Amino acid sequence: MRVAAAIASLVLLAACDMGTEEREAVASTRTVQRGYAPVPPGTIPRGASAQAAALAPPGPERTPALLARGEERFRAFCSPCHGLSGRGDGPVVSRGFAPPPSYHEERLRALAPEQIVMVVTQGRGRMFPYADRVLPEDRWAIAHYVKELQARGIGAASGQKSTTP
Numbered sequence: 001m002r003v004a005a006a007i008a009s010l011v012l013l014a015a016c017d018m019g020t021e022e023r024e025a026v027a028s029t030r031t032v033q034r035g036y037a038p039v040p041p042g043t044i045p046r047g048a049s050a051q052a053a054a055l056a057p058p059g060p061e062r063t064p065a066l067l068a069r070g071e072e073r074f075r076a077f078c079s080p081c082h083g084l085s086g087r088g089d090g091p092v093v094s095r096g097f098a099p100p101p102s103y104h105e106e107r108l109r110a111l112a113p114e115q116i117v118m119v120v121t122q123g124r125g126r127m128f129p130y131a132d133r134v135l136p137e138d139r140w141a142i143a144h145y146v147k148e149l150q151a152r153g154i155g156a157a158s159g160q161k162s163t164t165p
């Protein structure tokens, strides 16, 4: 009795392993061709509204965790040009890339976090957009970190080394 059951389950397992049915199903989908259907007007790509919502001000709450994340992302994505302290003296600039303005200039001090998020999303002048590399939440984190750098006045004084913020 028990032996029979064991044999039966072995047979069943073997049948599962063969996977012939699955293969057939996969193969059959290759022959299915759907007719061309035009995209209806007003169609929003999947995720686009979620993206727009994630970028809408006021964005996520400014918490110590958000600032820490912003600092980390800023160092990775922005400091190569803008410098660790935001003075626009990162290593890329020392190799000949157009220097960005200092974050401590009056005009940039007046930028709201959402405007910084916009610059990261769309780029500006000679700065490329970073939308494909920096997630919307991280853009807010970076923007708040930039505001923090400005508020602390780090690097505002001339002659201060950007490597020691």
Ligand code: HEC
Pocket (backbone or CB within 6 Å): 074, 077, 078, 079, 080, 081, 082, 092, 097, 098, 099, 100, 101, 108, 111, 116, 119, 120, 124, 125, 126, 127, 128, 130, 134, 142, 143, 146
């Ligand atoms: C490859 C170099 C480079 C990188 C990396 C870079 N930037 Fe820039 N950024 C620039 C340059 C150059 C400008 C000046 C653009 C212009 O006015 O032509 C600029 C300008 C800006 C401005 C000022 C926009 C204004 O209103 O004038 C902000 C804010 C800014 N960048 C934020 C960021 C942030 C945040 C990051 C990281 C996600 C970043 N940048 C990464 C080169 C860079």
